[in-house]
Amino acid sequence: MTNSARSKLLLIDGHSMAFRGFFALPVEKFATSTGVATNAVYGFLSMLITLLKEEQPSHVAVAFDAGSHTFRTEQYPEYKGTREKTPEEFKHQIPLIEEVLHSLGITTMSKDLIEADDIIATLSFEASQAGMDVLVCSGDRDTLQLVNDRVTVLYPRRGVSDLARMTPEAVYEKYQVTPEQYPDLAAMVGETSDNLPGVPGVGPKTAAKWLGQYGDLDSLLAHADEIGGKVGQSLRDHIDQVRLNRRLGQLLRDVELPAPVAELTIKPWDRAEIDQVLDSLQFRTLRERLFALDTNPANQEATTAGAGGVELVDLERTALAEWLAAASEPLGIAIEGNQLPVDPDVWLLALGRSDGEAVVVDFAQLRTEDEAVLRAWLADEAAAKTGHGVKGLLHALSSRDIELAGVVFDSQLAAYLAHPDQRTYDLPSLAMRYLGLDLTVTDNGGQGSLDLGDESQASALGADAVVLARLEQKQREELAGIDSLELLTDLELPVTWLLAVMERDGIAVDSSYLAELSKDFAAHAENSAQAAYQSIGHTVNLGSPKQLQTVLFDELGMPKTKKIKTGYTTDAAALADLYAKTGNDFLAHLLAYRDTTKLKQTVDGLIRSTASDGRIHTTFQQTVAATGRLSSTEPNLQNIPVRTEAGRQIRRAFVVGEGYETLLTADYSQIEMRIMAHLSGDTGLIEAFNSGEDLHNFVGSRVFSVAPADVSSSMRSKIKAMSYGLAYGLSAFGLSKQLNIEVAEARGLMTDYFERFGGVRDYLHTVVEEARVTGYTETILGRRRYLPDLTSDSRQRREMAERMALNAPIQGSAADIIKIAMLQVGAALAEEKLDSRLLLQVHDELIVEVAPGELERVTALVRGRMASAATLSVPLEVSVGVGASWLAASH
DNA sequence: AACATTACGTA
DNA sequence: CGTACGTAATGTTG
Numbered sequence: 023m024t025n026s027a028r029s030k031l032l033l034i035d036g037h038s039m040a041f042r043g044f045f046a047l048p049v050e051k052f053a054t055s056t057g058v059a060t061n062a063v064y065g066f067l068s069m070l071i072t073l074l075k076e077e078q079p080s081h082v083a084v085a086f087d088a089g090s091h092t093f094r095t096e097q098y099p100e101y102k103g104t105r106e107k108t109p110e111e112f113k114h115q116i117p118l119i120e121e122v123l124h125s126l127g128i129t130t131m132s133k134d135l136i137e138a139d140d141i142i143a144t145l146s147f148e149a150s151q152a153g154m155d156v157l158v159c160s161g162d163r164d165t166l167q168l169v170n171d172r173v174t175v176l177y178p179r180r181g182v183s184d185l186a187r188m189t190p191e192a193v194y195e196k197y198q199v200t201p202e203q204y205p206d207l208a209a210m211v212g213e214t215s216d217n218l219p220g221v222p223g224v225g226p227k228t229a230a231k232w233l234g235q236y237g238d239l240d241s242l243l244a245h246a247d248e249i250g251g252k253v254g255q256s257l258r259d260h261i262d263q264v265r266l267n268r269r270l271g272q273l274l275r276d277v278e279l280p281a282p283v284a285e286l287t288i289k290p291w292d293r294a295e296i297d298q299v300l301d302s303l304q305f306r307t308l309r310e311r312l313f314a315l316d317t318n319p320a321n322q323e324a325t326t327a328g329a330g331g332v333e334l335v336d337l338e339r340t341a342l343a344e345w346l347a348a349a350s351e352p353l354g355i356a357i358e359g360n361q362l363p364v365d366p367d368v369w370l371l372a373l374g375r376s377d378g379e380a381v382v383v384d385f386a387q388l389r390t391e392d393e394a395v396l397r398a399w400l401a402d403e404a405a406a407k408t409g410h411g412v413k414g415l416l417h418a419l420s421s422r423d424i425e426l427a428g429v430v431f432d433s434q435l436a437a438y439l440a441h442p443d444q445r446t447y448d449l450p451s452l453a454m455r456y457l458g459l460d461l462t463v464t465d466n467g468g469q470g471s472l473d474l475g476d477e478s479q480a481s482a483l484g485a486d487a488v489v490l491a492r493l494e495q496k497q498r499e500e501l502a503g504i505d506s507l508e509l510l511t512d513l514e515l516p517v518t519w520l521l522a523v524m525e526r527d528g529i530a531v532d533s534s535y536l537a538e539l540s541k542d543f544a545a546h547a548e549n550s551a552q553a554a555y556q557s558i559g560h561t562v563n564l565g566s567p568k569q570l571q572t573v574l575f576d577e578l579g580m581p582k583t584k585k586i587k588t589g590y591t592t593d594a595a596a597l598a599d600l601y602a603k604t605g606n607d608f609l610a611h612l613l614a615y616r617d618t619t620k621l622k623q624t625v626d627g628l629i630r631s632t633a634s635d636g637r638i639h640t641t642f643q644q645t646v647a648a649t650g651r652l653s654s655t656e657p658n659l660q661n662i663p664v665r666t667e668a669g670r671q672i673r674r675a676f677v678v679g680e681g682y683e684t685l686l687t688a689d690y691s692q693i694e695m696r697i698m699a700h701l702s703g704d705t706g707l708i709e710a711f712n713s714g715e716d717l718h719n720f721v722g723s724r725v726f727s728v729a730p731a732d733v734s735s736s737m738r739s740k741i742k743a744m745s746y747g748l749a750y751g752l753s754a755f756g757l758s759k760q761l762n763i764e765v766a767e768a769r770g771l772m773t774d775y776f777e778r779f780g781g782v783r784d785y786l787h788t789v790v791e792e793a794r795v796t797g798y799t800e801t802i803l804g805r806r807r808y809l810p811d812l813t814s815d816s817r818q819r820r821e822m823a824e825r826m827a828l829n830a831p832i833q834g835s836a837a838d839i840i841k842i843a844m845l846q847v848g849a850a851l852a853e854e855k856l857d858s859r860l861l862l863q864v865h866d867e868l869i870v871e872v873a874p875g876e877l878e879r880v881t882a883l884v885r886g887r888m889a890s891a892a893t894l895s896v897p898l899e900v901s902v903g904v905g906a907s908w909l910a911a912s913h
Numbered sequence: 914a915a916c917a918t919t920a921c922g923t924a
Numbered sequence: 925c926g927t928a929c930g931t932a933a934t935g936t937t938g
Contacts, residue, residue, distance in 0.1 A: 565933055567919055586919080588935095593920060620921060623932060647928060651924085658930045661923035669922080694924090750926035759925080821925085829927040833924090837928095865924040865928085 031149040031283060032079035035138045035160035036086040036130065040066045040119055042161055042178050044112045054304045058816060062115040063303060067122055069159075071311050073176075077157055081286040083129045083145060085138035086116065093135045094270050101270060102216050117815045118303065125299040127289025129281060136277055139164055143273035146173055149283045159185070163208065164271055169193055169201035198230035206239035209268035210257070220267070221260045223253045239268055294441070294455040301445060302811075332374075332485045335381045343395045345381060346373075352406035352430050354490025356483050359421070361414025362656075363525035363639040368418040370480060371396075374487025376495060382480040382487075385422065401425035408494040410434045410449050410486075412515070413644065416522040433490055435514045436497040438645035439506045442807055447645055453489045456496040461489065505804050513803065514644065517841050520848045520860065521642045521652075528637035529659070529861045529869070530679035532907075536629050539671060543622035547615055554611035564615050567592050573608075580604055621669055624662070628675065631657040637679065642863070649830050650805045650837035652863060660864045664912070676908035682858075683874045684904050685911040688884045689867035690840070691899040692717055694749050697802075697835045700894035701789075704781025711896035718742045724778040725771070744775060748782065749832045751825030786828055793827040801834035802892065839892045840866060846887035856880060869908065877904065 043065015052061035073079070094101045123130050131141050139162050146156045150172040158165050159176040166188060169175050175188040186192065193201050210229040212220020232249070236242035243265075246258050257264070293313070300309045335345055346353075353375060359368030374380040383396065399405050400419070408431035409415045419426050437447040450461040501507045555561045558577070563569050570592045574580045581603060583596035590596075594613060601609040631638050643653040654660040662676075663669025678685045690696075695717060699707040710720040715730055722733035722741040733741075743760055744752070758768035776783040793799045794812040807830040811823035844863060847870075851858055857873035858880045868888070872880050881902055888900045905911035 563934080565920095566935080567933095568935075588918070591919085616920080620932090624922070627931075643929090646930095649928060651928060653929050654923095655930065658923080661921090661930065663922060665922085747926060750928095752926045755925045757926090825926065826928095833928060836924090867924085 028153065028155055029081060029149075030077065030079045030155040030157065031081040031083070031145070031286065032073060032077060032157045033142045033145055033159065034070070034073075034082075034084045035142060035158075035162060035165070036066075036084045036119060037116070037138055038161040039069060039159060039178070040115060041112065043069065044109075044115070049111055054302075058818060059111045059115060060118065060303050060305075062112055063118045063122065064305065064308065066119050067305070067308055067312075071308065071315065073157070073159065074315055079157065080288075081149075081154070081283060082288055083131060083286045084119075084123055085141035085145075086120070086130060086132040087138045088132045088134045088136060091135065092137050094137070096135075098266060098270060114816050122299055122303070125292070125296045127291060129286050131279060131281075133277060133279070136274070140274040140277050141279065143168055143275050144277040144279060145283055145286075147275040152283060154283070163213070164205070164273060166193055166197075166201055166204045167271075167273060169204075197226055199233050203233045203238065205268060205271045206233055206242075208271050209239060209264050212267060213271075216270075219260075219263060221253075221257050221264060223256045228253060239264070290458075292455065294444070294451065297451070298441075298444070332378050332380055332481065332488050334481060334484050335379055337381065337383070337389075337392060342381065342392045343399075345379075346395070346399045346405070349375065349405070351376060352408040352491065352494050354487040354492075354494070355407050355409045355415060356486035356490060357415060357418050358479060358483055359418040361411065361418045363417055363522075363528070363641060364633050366417040366421040368421055368424075370483055372480070372483040372487035374484060374489070374491050376488065376491040378488055380484030380487050382484045384480070397424055401427050403427045406430045408433065408490050410452075410490055410493075413518045413522045413525075413642075416519065417526065420522075420526065429515065430511065431494045431498065432510070432515060432518065433493045433497055434645055435518065436493075436501055436510055439509055439514065439805065440497070440500055440504065442645075442648045442650065442805075449486060449489065452493055452497075456493055456500075457489065459489060461485070504806060506806065509803055509805055513838070513841055513845070516845050518644060520844055521644065524860055524862065525639050525641055527859055527861060527871075528633065528635070528639035529871075530637045530677050531628065531632055531675050532677050533629070533632055533636060536625055536632075536675045539675065540622055540625045540629065543618045543625060543668075547618040547622060550611045550615035550618060554608055554615060557606070557608040557611060564612060565619070570612070574600070578604075578606065578608070580606070617666070617668070621663065621672065625672060625675075627657050628672070638676075640862070647837075648807055648826075650801060650834040650841075651865060652837070659862055662908075670909055670912075673909035673912065674907045678906050679871060681873075682871045683877060684872045684906060685861075685908060686858075686870040686872050686877070686880060686884065686902060686904050687867055687908065687911040688870070688888055688900050688902045689864075690836075690888065691901055693836045693839065693866050693898065694832050695745055696894060696896045696898065697832050697839075698749055698782065698785075699896045701802075701831060701835070702781045702785030703895065704779050704785070706779045707782060708895055718745065721745060721775075721779070725774045740771060741775075744771060748775075748786065749829055751828040789831060790824050790827045799827050799830045799834075801831055801838050803835070803838040805834050805838060807834065836866060839898070840868070840888075843888040843891035844868065846891055847884055850883045850887050851880075854879065854883065856883075869911075872904075 040062040044062035047061040047065050049059050049061045052064050053059050090102070120130050132138070133141060139160065142158055142160065142165060146158055146168045149156045150170065154172070156173040157176055158168055158173060161178050163177070165175050169188055169190055171190065176185040177188050178184065179186050190201055193199070193204060197204060197207060199207050207226060207229045210221050210224050211226050232242050233239070236245060243261060246254070246261065249257060296312070297309070353373045356372045356374070357368050358370035360366050369385055370382060371385070372380055372382040383392070388396070405428045407429045409429060410432065411434045412429050412432045416426055433449070433452055434447045437444070437452055453459040453461045498507065501510055551564055554564060558573060562573055568588065571589045574592065575582060575590060580600055583590045583592070583600065594616065597609050597613050600606070601613070628638060633639055638657065638659065640654045640659045641656050643655055646653045663672055676685070696711060699711055706724060710717055713720055718738045718741045719730045719733045722737045723730040725741060726733065726737055740761055744757055747757055747760070754765055754769040754772055757772065758765040761768065789799065790812070793809055797810060798806045798808045800806055807826070809823045809827050811819045812827060814820045814823065840863065844860060847868065848860055856876050856879065858876045859871050860868060861871050862869040868884065870880060870884060881904070885900050885902055889898045892898065903911045
């Protein structure tokens with residue numbers, strides 16, 4: 023049936039339709055969080071989705087104007103001369119639209135000196151010659167000349183969603199001429215928007231009447247002297263203009279184009295790529311509308327071809343041991359259960375082979391002998407396995423004291439290493455991306471779904487396991503291609519084991535102390551609140567920025583602060599600034615209230631997170647931070663206060679657990695600056711670290727040309743801010759803001775800095791340039807971060823990407839190093855059969871719980887292993903503290 | 914109920 | 925107009 027359906031080509035005038043979208047949608051409502059306008063992109067894509075859905079074209083192309091200079095302006099410089107300059111807000115959206123189209127596999131075309139309509143006319147002509155149906159979507163009436171039995175123009179009436187179908191009949195009804203006659207009519211009537219004057223006194227009605235009488239413009243002009251009255255004279259007076267109009271209005275049908283119509287089929291969708299593009303545009307609803315489409319036959323074919331049936335092996339008939347022994351490749355492991363460190367559980371486990379065979383076991387019904395076989399196999403280092411988020415697997419299996427070894431792959435970690443910027447790495451997305459399988463389709467008949475056999479949970483789990491086995495093959499190849507396979511097998515996978523144990527162990531807290539702290543902070547906050555109400559004479563929700571804006575700027579008439587989306591900011595820096603200006607006590611009370619409520623929230627969060635064993639078990643996220651860092655959730659133990667005295671008191675609550683002697687903290691000193699010295703090879707900076715001198719004093723003495731001893735504290739703090747800022751892509755403006763100095767002074771400071779440390783400047787420059795060429799940055803271990811925005815036309819996006827490119831190798835290399843250190847420390851503790859254990863990692867710091875009598879050995883071991891984790895051109899310095907609480911161990 | 918916005922804690 | 929994160933409250937939207 024589908025073969026007999028005629029091919030249908032959809033041709034879109036990109037500029038024209040984007041422009042409609044731009045004016046139809048309010049720019050304020052359609053912008054990314056960074057302020058990039060996206061209303062035209064949104065409007066265009068929305069229209070495109072509708073067309074794809076309603077019209078089901080088999081071929082699509084979008085044509086764009088190459089520029090305002092065309093062969094028409096060469097013939098007639100005034101052509102389109104009255105057009106207003108394209109708004110900046112609009113211009114930058116064209117590349118974004120092209121990006122979206124490319125991710126959708128839709129061909130875009132543009133050609134120097136040629137307008138989009140000429141490209142469309144050429145393609146339209148070629149396609150209708152080949153017997154295809156053609157839809158032309160354009161807001162330019164010149165395209166009406168293309169209309170015939172095969173070609174329909176969709177002309178926007180208002181906005182981008184209301185399109186008029188201009189068939190030959192519709193054209194005639196509207197203009198009383200045939201499509202072929204339309205350019206003749208337009209030549210006489212003129213087109214204001216193209217700056218083409220028509221014949222005065224001649225409108226569409228008159229022009230149509232004449233064309234009805236004479237057939238076409240040539241015949242009409244040949245008999246121009248027969249036409250009487252004022253309009254006849256007017257026509258004769260403007261014949262040259264009419265001829266010019268006619269020539270300019272004629273669309274070219276013989277433009278040389280890069281691709282024939284046959285190649286304009288919609289390409290298979292790479293959902294991950296589309297996701298990435300839509301993410302960057304911050305589109306949500308359009309994504310759903312888009313993926314709900316089923317217009318792409320090529321995609322369906324690819325999807326179906328990749329799908330195979332999953333066959334569940336019946337353990338009543340097949341011996342588990344034999345089935346396992348027959349495995350010649352890593353088996354996929356999928357489970358059903360709680361994969362968190364607290365109260366983990368597992369009730370179903372599936373093992374899958376890439377050929378589609380799967381075993382699913384229900385622990386509640388598992389025969390004793392099968393369970394023994396399964397346990398032995400899972401614990402067998404030589405039996406290769408692959409999973410998805412193996413850390414969770416380890417938690418779940420630990421609930422039944424099941425040991426897991428021989429895991430050679432983790433599809434989630436692998437996907438993260440390949441594309442560390444993605445939001446999530448859920449299995450269905452990976453299945454779609456790497457295998458073209460749609461795991462979200464649960465019904466049997468659905469195209470692209472695995473044939474589940476039945477809809478039970480067990481079958482779905484078996485399918486997951488099969489998918490994992492197949493993913494391993496694809497992703498292993500991908501990682502090998504970017505030299506990241508070792509990163510997975512030698513770093514991230516071992517780290518997963520370590521993290522699982524750290525999470526399971528947790529860190530002990532003093533719960534009664536936390537309760538006390540909460541009470542203290544509450545009382546303090548309440549006092550500040552009352553004092554705040556007192557000073558303005560009424561109560562207000564101090565936690566509501568909106569209400570505070572009313573109080574500060576309307577009621578008290580304070581000077582306006584920095585603008586934000588909803589008005590003016592009330593953040594701490596702005597409030598402190600206002601306090602300096604006005605001296606109003608309300609501000610001081612408000613700041614105090616903010617501080618203490620924030621601390622109370624942190625404490626209350628810790629209380630809520632304390633497990634029944636009196637310890638807090640955070641979850642470390644290993645696939646979240648794009649640079650390679652870990653992050654910590656539920657609760658986040660990587661942002662426990664330390665900077666203020668009151669905040670530090672919270673660290674007292676983290677204590678050594680029963681049966682252990684003390685806590686030990688070990689942190690790298692200035693690791694990012696050391697990495698900067700290493701990567702840049704700057705001799706001055708390397709010397710700074712080898713001199714034994716305090717880093718900032720050393721650098722300060724060079725920048726300010728004084729002796730190290732004469733570096734004042736104000737000089738030192740400026741140097742410190744600048745040194746750290748450089749690794750983030752700090753600008754002179756940002757530095758001036760932070761240090762409260764003039765921009766000129768900040769710029770001078772940076773110039774002096776770079777004069778003395780030219781290697782740093784060269785390095786920072788090179789790292790961005792290389793990334794622009796290769797498309798990615800790399801850490802010392804070869805961990806990549808892709809930054810496509812480095813070549814963006816939008817300055818904002820490009821500069822953002824440049825700062826990321828500066829920072830990623832530095833932050834990421836530090837992450838690499840501490841991960842190595844963790845593995846080394848973990849291995850050393852095990853080798854030396856010590857009972858002390860790693861509890862937390864806070865980016866450049868490790869926290870260890872030391873068993874009785876082990877302090878000396880553990881201190882030496884941690885120091886040594888951390889310092890030797892990497893060999894850089896500067897030493898890695900480690901400072902260690904010991905104490906009964908995290909606070910006490912911090913100094 | 915889900916999402917966005919604002920603010921703020923850490924390295 | 926400095927990177928990388930997570931959490932909580934308020935307020936808006938469906």
